[in-house]
Amino acid sequence: MTRILIVTAVAAERDAVVDGRQAAIGMIDGLEIHRAITGAGMIDVLAAGVGAPAAAVATGCALRNDYDLVFSAGIAGGFPAAPVGSTAVAEAVVHADLGVRTPAAFQSMAELGWGPVRHRLDTLLVEQLSDRSGARIGEILTVSTVTGSAERAAELLTSHPAAVAEAMEGIGVYLAAARAELPFAELRAISNPVGPRDRDRWRMADALTALTAAFDAVLAAPLVLQSRGVTQS
Numbered sequence: 001m002t003r004i005l006i007v008t009a010v011a012a013e014r015d016a017v018v019d020g021r022q023a024a025i026g027m028i029d030g031l032e033i034h035r036a037i038t039g040a041g042m043i044d045v046l047a048a049g050v051g052a053p054a055a056a057v058a059t060g061c062a063l064r065n066d067y068d069l070v071f072s073a074g075i076a077g078g079f080p081a082a083p084v085g086s087t088a089v090a091e092a093v094v095h096a097d098l099g100v101r102t103p104a105a106f107q108s109m110a111e112l113g114w115g116p117v118r119h120r121l122d123t124l125l126v127e128q129l130s131d132r133s134g135a136r137i138g139e140i141l142t143v144s145t146v147t148g149s150a151e152r153a154a155e156l157l158t159s160h161p162a163a164v165a166e167a168m169e170g171i172g173v174y175l176a177a178a179r180a181e182l183p184f185a186e187l188r189a190i191s192n193p194v195g196p197r198d199r200d201r202w203r204m205a206d207a208l209t210a211l212t213a214a215f216d217a218v219l220a221a222p223l224v225l226q227s228r229g230v231t232q233s
């Protein structure tokens with residue numbers, strides 16, 4: 001049976017993924033893992049905390065168990081290609097704000113020779129997830145600081161024109177999965193537009209409902225996994 005690890009940031013996202021399934025609760029290194037059986041196989045869902053470091057550490061701990069596929073999942077900010085209430089699947093996960101900022105410019109980690117910013121994901125898997133859930137395909141940025149202005153949103157889109165969403169954990173889950181040579185996917189539901197901070201425009205409940213629907217569709221039947229390898233660029 002295919003074993004799938006799904007890493008969210010907070011418990012509300014975990015519960016949205018598990019929603020309606022009978023889950024057994026176990027522990028690994030103090031982390032609660034909610035296990036359920038789906039048409040795609042066994043899922044283990046955990047809430048790792050907000051941000052890429054927490055996500056990477058928790059994923060690394062959970063990967064002491066054996067898995068065939070790892071997801072980063074949850075809510076996200078949407079660029080214009082992914083409006084509030086829609087869902088997005090990553091064709092690439094992008095480490096968008098690790099680098100150096102001077103008064104003149106931002107230099108990415110790739111420009112500084114620290115390693116790749118953009119990690120392309122398995123096309124066959126991405127297409128299956130989009131076909132099943134209706135999620136929009138594009139790059140999903142991982143940021144440490146939530147974008148709070150139109151200027152910063154425009155700057156990110158200029159650097160990453162294929163971006164559909166930003167969130168805070170994808171790269172952390174990806175790096176842990178890649179270290180274990182496991183396929184990775186990121187699936188997000190859009191709760192707010194990327195841009196000026198306005199909590200009144202947040203649609204958290206709608207996004208969690210969309211997350212449940214997306215995972216219901218994605219997990220209804222077995223997924224075809226090409227290999228255990230993960231491609232990078």
Ligand SMILES: O=C(O)c1cccc(C(=O)CC[C@H]2O[C@@H](n3cnc4c(=O)[nH]cnc43)[C@H](O)[C@@H]2O)c1
Pocket residue numbers: 009010050051074075076077078143145146147166167168169191192193194197198199
């Ligand atoms: O207080 C705020 O203004 C605020 C704005 C955006 C996000 C938050 C969070 O607490 C979100 C943390 C959580 O949700 C994901 N997320 C959702 N929307 C965004 C976003 O626009 N940019 C980045 N991350 C977002 C994220 O993955 C975190 O896990 C508060």
